[in-house]
Amino acid sequence: MIHRTDILWINNWNILNKKHIFSYLSLLGTCLVILTFPRLAYASSTPVSQTSTVLQSIHQDLSKNVDLQQLLYWQKTVDALSHNAHQCITEKSGNLSQIDKSLGILGSATAGEPKNLSTLRLKLQGEEKNLSGELATCKVLAIASADLAQKIHQKQEALHAAMLLQRDHNLWQQALALQSVPVSTWVGEREFWLMQNGQSIFAQRSLQISFGVGVVVFALSLLLRAPLARKIHRQHPPPVAKNKFYHYVPLLAGISTSAAITALTNTLSPLIMLLLVTWGGYAFTAMFLALALSPTGVLSQHFDWPPQTLRSTLRRLRSIATLAAFGLAWLVMAPNDPLSLAHQDFFYSVYHLTLLGAVFWLIWRAGAHGPFHIYPLLRALTLLALTVTAAFTILGYRNLSNYLFFGLLMSLLAFGIGLFFSWELTDFWSRPPQPSSHWQRFLRRRLKLKNDQPLPWIAWLSTITHSFVWLGIAAFILYAWGLTHAGFTLLWKYFITGFAIGNFHIQPFRWAIAILLLILLFNINTVIQQYLANHSRIIGHMESGARHSVLSIVRYTGFIIAILIALSTAGVALHNFAIIAGALSVGIGFGLQNIVNNFVSGLILLLERPIRVGDWIQVGTTQGYVQKMSIRYTLILTFDRTEVFVPNSELIAGQVTNWMYTNSVLRLMIPFNIAHDADISLVKEILVAEGQKHPDVLQDDPRGIPPTALLLDVNENALQFYLRVYLDDCNKSFNVQTDLRASVVESLLRHNVVLAHQQQDVHIMPKQILPMEGKLAQPTGGR
Template identity: 35%
Template sequence: MVRAARLLPTLAVFILLLTLAIQPSHAQQLNDIRQTLADRSGSLNEIDDDLAKQPLTDKLAGQIRDQVERTLDDLNGVKDDIRRLLAPVRTQLAAMGPAPEEGQPAETGQVARERDRLNERAAELEGLLRQGDTIQARAEVVLRQLSLERSATVAAELLQRGPSPLSLEVWRKGLQEASAIASELAHRPVLWWQAARPAVVGWKPYLTVLLALIITLALGALIRHRLKARYGQRSDIETPSYPRAVMAAAIVGLTDSLIPAASAYVLLLLLHQTGLVPDESAPLARGIAMAIIFYSIVGQCARAVLAPQKPQWAIVPLDADRARKAGFHTKLLVAWLSLGTAIWIATEPFRPASAEVSMLFALLGNGITAFFLLPFLGNWLWKQEKPSESGEGENPGTSHLPLLRLFIILAVAAIPLSALFGYANLSYQIASGVVLTAILIGGLLLARTMSNAFVNAIFAPAGKGGWISNQLEITENGSQSIGFWFGLLIDFGLLLLGLPLLLLVWGVPETVIAYGAAEFMQGFTVGGMTFQPVSLFWAVVIFALALIAFRFLRKLLNQRVLSRTRLDVGARHSISAALGYVGFFIALMLAVATMGLDLSNIAIIAGALSVGIGFGLQNVVNNFVSGLLLLIERPIKVGDWIVVGGYEGTVKRISVRSTELETFDRAEVIVPNSELVSAPVVNWTHKTRIVRVTIPVGVAYGSDTRLVEKLLLDCAKDHPDVLSYPAPFVVFMAFGDSSLDFQLRVYARDTNYFITVTSDLHFAIDKAFRENNVEIPFPQRDLHVKNPERVVEVLRNGSKKQSEIPPQGSDD
């Protein structure tokens, strides 16, 4: 033990020296930082040279963008290292305080030298940090310049005018070259077969391809049958719910397109792997396979969504006739687009073609595309129901449809017209933009519908099959609120996904989209705080997950812990509510931490808002604080019978702003918490639930008062809900005007039995008095008339006049 104790200092010194040896010195770290900054500056110089020497193509723009983004990542890392080295230096300088001014005592030599050393190091690090900022700004300028130049290049290509198809010479040259291309394409299958004959390659590759194709078809057919039989558009279901119809459309679209698309892909892959496709025939094979895949996926999904043969399963607001018509024209359009896709991929070796061929392809191909798009602009698809005079049948969400239709008509008309005037690239862009936009919007709407249906299904109210709502005790209003916010989050996510794709479809260069996305991801600054979209998204997700976790923990606490204690309902509710508030606060802090906000800035903003809160929201804050006081002091609790402000009832819920009171007429009264704290409140069940019931009774004069007392006590003692202690008793209250007034005072064991005990005692007293001949008198009044003769005379005259009136129906 002594020897080990002696070795401890030596071991500590060894570990310290080893740590110092492993860690790089300050000078070495600075040299590495300078070298990295120099390398990144050199990379930007090389990029400037590349941009000056060669034209900016898509490939070059992508390479430069990747290189600049790597440079920015390296710069961010270097700047973080500089800040990490600069932080302790600034801390030491702050601890030393400001340097002494003239006339003040000078610092000691050691302190002055240490201050100079720290200031020199801080200046050096701050200079490197500014150098990194300069290089970063230069890199951002390169990205911006790259984006602008690429946008200008694309715009110039779109507006580049070629030969007009109105010239006969263009048709002659174009048709001649197109005939040569078509002849070469027609000869490709022959060359393909000659290059892949069995005598040359043997039968093994063919057997491999055939076996793989059979396995793919068998597995696809099995999966299709199983899924459609259970989740598909079944004929035996006449009125499916909308979530069920959405799921069935997804299953049918997926399974019907799975077999041909997967088979085409597997066949193409195996043909390449086995060498059965020569290089010169590869574009033709790839074009045929992509055409099959495109037709299968788009056509079958459109058919599943429209459901023309089973209109009850349609998820779009079209009747059966319009759905069948839309399905027919969609099938024609998709077939032509599939054929065009095959031709475009197969003619890849012949590009770039002459201007005359490109113009003819643009005019004929895009003109046929516009022709197949025309039926979708007819009134049969865009007609709306006429609203009635009362306003029924009017859908405010369809007011934009005429404007959208007009925009599509102009776009479709521009497809052949732009080609006719010589703008082939513009014609291609408009045609592909219209078609791909329709496919993109349809896919996003289908994804949105499926996502909302899924959210509404899992967060359905507890009484309607919602398992999560049942587990977390979420009310119907809560389920609707959760569905709304999740739907909003889904829409935001689909918007972020669809907007770049939409820009890409309409020819916006990838460089421009990437630059815009990078700028968007950097976020926006408000009051010195930077909000980034990704951080906001994760903050919302973490906040929601934390709330759900605390909600589940709160339910476990109520069911597994508090329910087994001897605490009353109000105490259990207070503990549960406190856990809910703590959970909300923790979830909020986690969300703030995820966004990376500086809490000092939040404190400043909160201080500025406190003035506005003091004037404009003082009632809200007052109610909130009062709610906390009610939960802590518990003058009232859930289940209490209270009387406040002229309202009487049972406390059902205490929230942070108000308390929900249910009257005995089943009316809900929302009482602000501040009124429960500041105003007098009668709480019948604050300390105990025992309540006194008072029954007033009057008996006739001459009744046996002791018998009355005995009968009243017997009625009280016979009731099961009347306590024996405190014992019931009878009070002889007064000699009334018409009766002898008594009061029966009993104690019911619970306030819930107040009404029933009162009613039961009334019945019992009435029965006992009848059996013992005890009379309950009516009120008695003595009337004194001052002039009885005059009253008699008036009555006689009135009777006489009444007898002189002829009876109804007489001839007089």
């Protein structure tokens, strides 16, 4: 029973449902907007008016004479403002998107809607209008900052070009300028190098003590060098290369001791520092050069050079290293030198020419030998660049000369170091297994490998380490040629965020991760195959052909999965494979039919398995064992050890004889031709007896019939007997036939049974001889 109040409530609900349903839904939408988007906050990190003022000020000052330092400061400022402008664009765009969603939820204005709903809609529309204006302003600032950054870059390039092409005094003028140096400057120069604390540096007792201690350390190291070397190498004399390495250890120890004592006693004058750094650099570099360039060193394994050439190259490299150490020490002390920088140009030019000449002579002599002689163009360009640098030094283009000098020498140094480390890594990864190697023993124990088994992933590890070495060398060369921190930051940005080529966006970082992931998945796939082949109980009970099919399917499935995962990681949309499939269909129609046919045939062979690894088959005129089955071809090993690659399509479309498909039992029918007068019963007994004696012939086996002698033909030449036997292994066919033929022939001869030979009887019938036309020629006279 329904109460009256209930009826009234229902009637009121019907009225509301007819007149005010949209108002209630609008209120619900308002609550949803307020709950979902509680606050729309938007504020730029830098005020728009301030950003515009800064950009205008930089643009006005850019037309004035400015230096590189000021341009660098402006560039950093503009980059910061551009970053803020792009942040503003992102922020405003996000806020506009939220407001659009809110307005979409509220819908359009309708008659009779609540007042607060209209107020909220008007407020959001006003905020949308303001945000649109601010977004347009941010976009204008972003465009202006980008244009100003380009102008600053052009100004920097112009200033760099002007500085590099600035010409100072040439070498002769620099030498003449030294004559104008006052005597007081030369006195100060002598005191700078030879005096310290008002007295001669050689008269200071602390300096004498430091050099005396250095000589003592040098003598002790010289005496202990050989015993320590033998102890390090486990009581065995070190190789020649390492012996040369230890040759410079005493000199380096003595120099290091003297340098430490002079620094502690505050007697490290400029001249002493110059001498210690030069000799220390000589000892340090000569030590490693001897290790690399000795007749048994690392480089001798890659250079087919005679010992005399190696020694001369070692001497030149030591000279260059000594000059480099001297120049580095001199560059550190140059600002404190009383001689002005303008007057030091002559000495710098002479130093440049000396070092360039040493490098030129080294490349000229070393480039004539392998492996550098196969790159004559590279050698010629390097020598030309060194010659041009020397010419600029002589003509007085100091800035350009310094730029080329530093870039060339650092590039050659980096290239040499890269080759050295690359060859060292090649020798390290290709080194045969050694039980004494700790890391190899650790890996073998973890991977459960034998000493004669190669370590897995060696090729991939070698490739990765070589890549890191040459990437570091490339970065060092770019730095040597003037690539700044901002340039490296830009390269890193492109490496991480990527760049666009047409409609295709490439992210090198994701591609690098994809390549590493592909390598990892490939190796995991290989490990899974090895585990299934050697340790798994899943396929251990299968025959060899079935195991090979399973492993092939696992290999190709893992290969496809690894490629798909790597492409997805690299950012390639997998739905684009429809386009690739369309392109492949066109390619198949124009010339890839055979490849696809072999591929599909390989899948059919792996799944249906009419042919297995180890089967003896015949395809056309080719007979042999199936040694390998791949997705494209099948490898057959014939009796003469010839490997024949048969396309899989021929195994599917053509007639194939598989002698071992269901079993390996083989029937042999060995023929023997016996003379007509032989005893047939005796011959049959001999054949059966010899068949029963052979150990490889089936006797009482349900898979075959015992040896049987059959007389299957009688012709004009012989009685043709056949010895029928069955073998349990068709691989023994030729050997069994040889044994049975030999034993049967010997037994027949012992029993005086004659083997038949092909014969022909000729019968002459005198009555049917036809007369000859003419007379026979008479013999001529004479003897």
